[in-house]
Amino acid sequence: MSVTAQSVWNNCLSFIKDNIQPQAYKTWFEPIVAVKLTDQALSIQVPSKFFYEWLEEHYVKILKVALTKELGEDAKLVYVIKMENTYGNKQPFTEKIPSTNRPAVKSQDVDIPLNNKSPELKNPFIIPGIRNVKIESQLNPNYNFENFLEGDSNRLARNAGIAVANKPGGTSFNPLLIFGGVGLGKTHLAHAIGVDIKDKYPEKTVLYISAEKFTQQYIDSVKKNNRNDFIHFYQIIDVLIIDDVQFFSGKSGTQDVFFHIFNHLHQNGKQVILTSDKAPVDMQDIEQRLLSRFKWGLSAELQTPDFETRVSILKNKLYRDGVEMPEDIIEYVAKNIKTNVRELEGAIISLIAQSSFNRKEITLSLAKDIVEKFVKNTKREVSIDYIQKVVSDYFQMDVSTLQSKTRKRHIVQARQLAMFFAKKYTKASLASIGSQIGKRDHATVLHACKTVDNLSSTDKQFRKYVEDLAKKLSL
Template sequence: MSKTAKSVWNNCLLFIKDNIQPQAYKTWFEPIVAVKLTDNALSIQVPSKFFYEWLEEHYVKILKVALTKELGETAKLVYIIKMENTYGNKQPFTEKIPSSHRTAVKSQDVDIPLNNKSRELKNPFIIPGIRNVKIESQLNPNYSFENFLEGDSNRLARSAGLAVAAKPGGTSFNPLLIFGNVGLGKTHLAHAIGVDIKDKYPEKTVLYISAEKFTQQYIEAVKKNNRNDFIHFYQIIDVLIIDDVQFLSGKSGTQDVFFHIFNHLHQNGKQVVLTSDKAPVDMQDIEQRLLSRFKWGLSAELQNPDFETRVSILKNKLYRDGVIMPDEIIDYIAKNIKSNVRELEGAIISLIAQSSFNKKEVTLDLARVIVEKFVKNTKREVSIDYIQKVVSDYFQMDVETLQSKTRKRHIVQARQLAMFFAKKFTKASLASIGSQIGKRDHATVLHACKTVDNLSSTDKQFKKYVEDITKKLSV
């Protein structure tokens, strides 16, 4: 029986699976796809250059053993890596085992840093008038990788964070952009990366700052005519961590100065870590040249934790606080609070507080009362499925018609309204909205939202559609 790329790779996977941890196998080998087998060379496709580097650094020996077992001593492994996320280079990048690591050279803009030979460097983090250029990291040591529990919802982001912390500025994921909804641990992970780097490389200058504070510092620097000093201060940082980068939206001056700082740091092998509540493709009022740089490295999403991860988070929180609680109560909270980590921990704190203050035993009934109040006080997110049903019912059509490919005007308008409300009432990305409403792309959703905005201001009947559906969804 002739061997195929798939059969060879499946046999390799069986061997690899027996020799590494299940979690490592799930993270680093399940996403790989066998592409072709030519002259004892197996080509495999990996999701990013990040995967290629990690495999070469951690699993090259086991890969070679597995492949040699299948194809003999002359076996070769070729990586095919999609490079859409880096420098605009669309060509796949290939590398063969056991050759040494090589870095693809890519063209990039060159930004020459401003000269500042005469004046003293000003530190925006110190009180004016005190001569001190020592830079405090602004990191919270309580946020560490040890207490950032891994699950399917955050595995890629956490692994990427660990890789950056091990080799800051030395991986292909620079910048590392961590994005996701509120309360999922973006800030925690950003701090954990910084804390780990400071621990491993005490000589490196690491700085954590929110985009809001960065903007305030820049405004202050402009007022005092210290713009160049501000830029130079940030250009000496080895690892710059900026939280909530979406806050730069619409602030063209701050975006411009950050663009220069980013370019200088990146070109000098310094590490940039960013967090955002949106993927780059969904950020609005951010300059295109800055967005393109956000996509140079790796964008890793934090998703809502699954049930098992929620249980682990609650148990870890209770363990750290020295509290013992029955498993049935922990399971009940985990089943009923699904939105984010912050709300989960808030519910457990409320439960402990109620029990302590009122001298009541922690029971399932008490947990039900707390969770009910908690869930009631938390704004429920309307689902995309529900929005499609409401819009379809309003226009007296079924959901299948709304999602169909037809170009009939009234159906197209209904579909555009569904997309508009999905963007307004949910935290889903444009790509996610598009895929759920008739398998459209993010550009179609963006066009739909603009069309609804335009028609609402020019067409009275259409404006009434928007108002009526808004009322139905707001109930």
């Protein structure tokens, strides 16, 4: 029986099928076509360059074993890449790439029948049945720079956003990663940048999407076997805004596809804007190569607004809603609701609603009632100051002792526990935790967290400290 490219490849597939997950086999090996066998070099056709990169990165070992088994130690693999050029020239083309770590095979004239029909570019945002090629930006025009008030807590991020909006893809802020806790305005600022770009550059394709929706679209594209259409769609975006990018944690397929999309956009001078509830250094289960891309541009933190900024936010909100309110009431609300902008605006809306529905005058007494109920009903966000106080009280020491430079064992352990719980219960970055707990650096906080984890599993008494404090802090 004569050995053909197909028979060799079929034998390789049998071996591969027995050694990987069925879904992975269906996704990454079924679409491959064996096209030519020359001596000990097998040429296989794959659907795209992305496909080839994935195989080389994830399955190169099993491919080498399977091929060596069939063709001997001198076996070589050549990829013939079929790519749909969707940006003008409608004819598909092929590219021959020898597999990495193997000698190149001189490309012969290979007559590979290719489908001349150019596939339609799939837009995940188009509703089926409606023939509409326009990509809607998914931006909310109510989120703009005018109502995103500047303060010490957000000055860097806001100014970087304005610079990006003036020159998308043309600044060193690419990507621009905006990070911070809940309700501090990350989504608002991301939309504001997109809205401003659309105003200044109407011809640019701007797209806002949550990381969760992006992931779902990717999963759907895998199921429908149109992954390449998904990638091509995102590669034509001029300004891509992805909200809550920490959602990619632990999702290796989504991270990989985003890595390729990101590289294409960045290399072509397109702008990428990301938001996250954590700084890149604090993100867990995100591949190192992707984290390094996040750090290429600027990471700007949104912090809790100070009292003056909170007063300005409330005044701006009241002005936009056409409501007048006495200065002492505005200041009372600003003093008592400190955690985030969303809660601040929520409290003022509740106050206006109570006043108008019950036909009551807005008084300081009414404001106290509303704020008290609002703070009680809103899930309390534990602050680093509160954690330090709870830990200090538990170990019967002052907060100043906890923060001191002393190396006494019981004080060091108390300080490490405060850092551990600050990382667990707050959205603050490691650097921010360190600076607030005795002016330490982020490496000290990281070491403290590891020490607490280790001691919890080996020291019974220490484990009791952790359990007692966890109960106190979760009340």
